[in-house]
Amino acid sequence: MDTTAKQEEWLASIAAAADAGALAAVEKRLLGPKGEVLELVRSVTALPKDERPAFGKAANLVKQAVEAALAAARERFADSALKSELEATDFDPTEPGPRRARGTLHPITIVQNELVDLFRSMGFREADGPEVESEYFNFDALNIPGDHPARESQDTFWLDDDNLLRTHTSPVQVRTMLRLSKHGFEPPLRVIVPGRCFRSETVDKTHEHTFYQMEGLVVDRGVSVANLIHTMKTCLRVILERDLQVRLRPGFFPFVEPGFELDVNCPFCAGKGCSVCKQSGWIEILPCGMVHPHVLREGGIDPEEFTGFAFGMGLQRVVMLRYGIDDIRQFMGGDLRFLQQFAEVPR
Numbered sequence: 001m002d003t004t005a006k007q008e009e010w011l012a013s014i015a016a017a018a019d020a021g022a023l024a025a026v027e028k029r030l031l032g033p034k035g036e037v038l039e040l041v042r043s044v045t046a047l048p049k050d051e052r053p054a055f056g057k058a059a060n061l062v063k064q065a066v067e068a069a070l071a072a073a074r075e076r077f078a079d080s081a082l083k084s085e086l087e088a089t090d091f092d093p094t095e096p097g098p099r100r101a102r103g104t105l106h107p108i109t110i111v112q113n114e115l116v117d118l119f120r121s122m123g124f125r126e127a128d129g130p131e132v133e134s135e136y137f138n139f140d141a142l143n144i145p146g147d148h149p150a151r152e153s154q155d156t157f158w159l160d161d162d163n164l165l166r167t168h169t170s171p172v173q174v175r176t177m178l179r180l181s182k183h184g185f186e187p188p189l190r191v192i193v194p195g196r197c198f199r200s201e202t203v204d205k206t207h208e209h210t211f212y213q214m215e216g217l218v219v220d221r222g223v224s225v226a227n228l229i230h231t232m233k234t235c236l237r238v239i240l241e242r243d244l245q246v247r248l249r250p251g252f253f254p255f256v257e258p259g260f261e262l263d264v265n266c267p268f269c270a271g272k273g274c275s276v277c278k279q280s281g282w283i284e285i286l287p288c289g290m291v292h293p294h295v296l297r298e299g300g301i302d303p304e305e306f307t308g309f310a311f312g313m314g315l316q317r318v319v320m321l322r323y324g325i326d327d328i329r330q331f332m333g334g335d336l337r338f339l340q341q342f343a344e345v346p347r
């Protein structure tokens with residue numbers, strides 16, 4: 001039998017099928033239980049033995065060609081079925097889908113990022129430390145021994161006898177100095193430490209149990225209060241976006257000597273006196289001071305040779321001043337109406 005002629009005939013009938021129904025009929029005629037193609041393959045048994053291998057091979061090739069042509073045709077009809085189904089409705093597959101709501105940066109993150117950029121430009125590096133801190137780093141290394149009243153002022157979440165949720169970012173001062181001195185490196189050292197802190201506070205308009213600080217530490221030969229004031233003034237001018245005056249008052253923190261409270265003139269009344277600054281014209285914004293020799297020593301640095309300054313900025317405080325926010329609870333409140341006001345990208 002001429003397999004080539006048969007194949008051509010069958011492929012032509014597949015090509016001639018006008019729709020999916022006609023194609024199914026052709027498929028049945030060719031490959032169904034008594035299908036013509038199967039008959040062809042089976043007819044091999046009627047041949048003399050020596051002709052069988054060649055014929056069998058040819059017949060199988062025909063069968064494969066028919067199957068492939070059928071599969072291709074089926075796909076063609078499926079595509080056009082989908083197309084006519086789409087045309088029958090007003091569904092437009094080219095229309096953009098629903099927009100995904102886009103999150104925004106938290107105002108604390110926005111200000112923190114700006115501060116990190118600013119301090120980087122002044123040669124500082126970022127350092128980090130654990131939120132679950134040891135008693136030693138949180139207190140003792142900072143010159144606050146067990147019986148010191150300064151411990152009382154930090155309402156502490158103790159986890160067990162030796163560990164607590166850090167009450168400030170200052171422990172990273174000693175951690176960073178140690179990491180440096182342990183490997184034989186010497187100052188200059190300029191780091192900032194943005195981070196989350198915790199105190200067992202009763203929450204109200206100005207107190208939160210979870211808050212953010214940014215610690216700063218500079219150690220070098222001949223570092224003085226003048227360097228401290230200049231750095232702080234630059235930082236506040238950039239972050240509060242205005243020219244400002246600062247003043248230093250004595251402040252007590254066991255890990256600095258002398259210690260200061262740095263105030264800025266009140267942005268709400270330009271120093272005239274209002275309810276925000278309690279009529280004083282000044283707002284307390286930044287505790288700071290010259291690093292205590294005890295702290296340098298704990299960090300493995302010789303206080304006879306090096307001096308340093310440190311500061312501990314309350315980030316919420318700065319954010320509140322910058323945006324005129326009057327309630328610290330907004331930050332952790334998760335109210336989208338509050339948070340979406342700080343969208344930097346158009347929504």
Ligand code: DAH
Pocket residue numbers: 167168169170215216253255256259287288289290310311312313
């Ligand atoms: N760690 C202090 C606190 O949370 C703030 C502070 C004061 C940090 C003076 C400093 C500093 O680095 O020099 O109350």
